[in-house]
Amino acid sequence: xxxxxxxxxxxxxxxxxxxxxxxxxxxxxxxxxxxxxxxxxxxxxxxxxxxxxxxxxxxxxxxxxxxxxxxxxxxxxxxxxxxxxxxxxxxxxxxxxxxxxxxxxxxxxxxxxx
Amino acid sequence: xxxxxxxxxxxxxxxxxxxxxxxxxxxxxxxxxxxxxxxxxxxxxxxxxxxxxxxxxxxxxxxxxxxxxxxxxxxxxxxxxxxxxxxxxxxxxxxxxxxxxxxxxxxxxxxxxxxxx
Numbered sequence: 001x002x003x004x005x006x007x008x009x010x011x012x013x014x015x016x017x018x019x020x021x022x023x024x025x026x027x028x029x030x031x032x033x034x035x036x037x038x039x040x041x042x043x044x045x046x047x048x049x050x051x052x053x054x055x056x057x058x059x060x061x062x063x064x065x066x067x068x069x070x071x072x073x074x075x076x077x078x079x080x081x082x083x084x085x086x087x088x089x090x091x092x093x094x095x096x097x098x099x100x101x102x103x104x105x106x107x108x109x110x111x112x113x114x
Numbered sequence: 115x116x117x118x119x120x121x122x123x124x125x126x127x128x129x130x131x132x133x134x135x136x137x138x139x140x141x142x143x144x145x146x147x148x149x150x151x152x153x154x155x156x157x158x159x160x161x162x163x164x165x166x167x168x169x170x171x172x173x174x175x176x177x178x179x180x181x182x183x184x185x186x187x188x189x190x191x192x193x194x195x196x197x198x199x200x201x202x203x204x205x206x207x208x209x210x211x212x213x214x215x216x217x218x219x220x221x222x223x224x225x226x227x228x229x230x231x
Contacts, residue, residue: 036157104222
C-alpha cells in the first residue's frame with residue numbers, strides 16, 4: 001500500500017543552521033509528493049510539491065527533490081529562521097485512478113532558537 | 115492506524131440539505147482540527163477546537179459549524195449544502211492548543227468523502 005515515513009521530531013536548531021527533514025515513501029506507480037507546514041495556531045499550508053521524478057520543489061528557501069531511486073523527498077533549507085518554527089508534513093497523492101486522497105506522514109516539529 | 119476515526123466514510127447529499135460529520139480523536143488528545151480537501155487540491159483549514167471551544171477558523175462561511183464534546187470527540191456540521199462542498203473532510207487530533215511547537219504530533223483520520231448532487 002501507500003505510506004509516508006518522516007523523521008521523528010522535535011527538531012531543535014539554532015538560527016542560521018542547516019535543516020534536513022527526511023521523508024521516504026512507499027507507493028505504486030508515480031505519485032505526486034508534497035510538503036505542508038503548520039505554523040502555531042494555524043491550519044496546514046502547502047509549502048512545496050513535485051509531481052514527477054527528479055523534479056525539485058522550492059518555496060521560501062525550502063527545497064525538496066523527488067528521488068524515485070531512493071523513494072525519498074527530503075526537505076532542506078540552508079539557513080533557518082525563528083519564523084520557520086512549525087510542524088512540517090510530508091504527503092503523497094497516489095495519482096492512481098480516482099484515488100486523489102493525500103497520504104500523510106505524522107509530521108515533524110521544528111523549533112528554531114534565536 | 116492513527117487512532118483518529120471518522121464517520122461516515124462516504125456519503126451523498128442533495129444541494130440544500132444539511133450534513134453532520136463525526137470524528138473521534140486519539141485517546142488523550144484535546145485538540146481537533148477539521149480540513150476540507152477538494153479534488154486535486156490541498157487541504158483547507160476549516161476550524162480548530164481546543165477543550166470544547168473554537169480557537170481558530172479558516173476562511174469558511176458560518177454555515178460551517180462545529181462542536182467538541184467533553185470526551186474531545188467532534189462534529190462538523192454544514193448547512194445549506196452547495197455543489198462546491200463536495201470534498202474530502204479530514205479531521206486531525208493532537209494534544210495541546212497547537213500554539214507551540216513542543217513536539218506534539220498531529221494525527222489525521224482517513225476522512226469523510228462528501229458528494230453533493
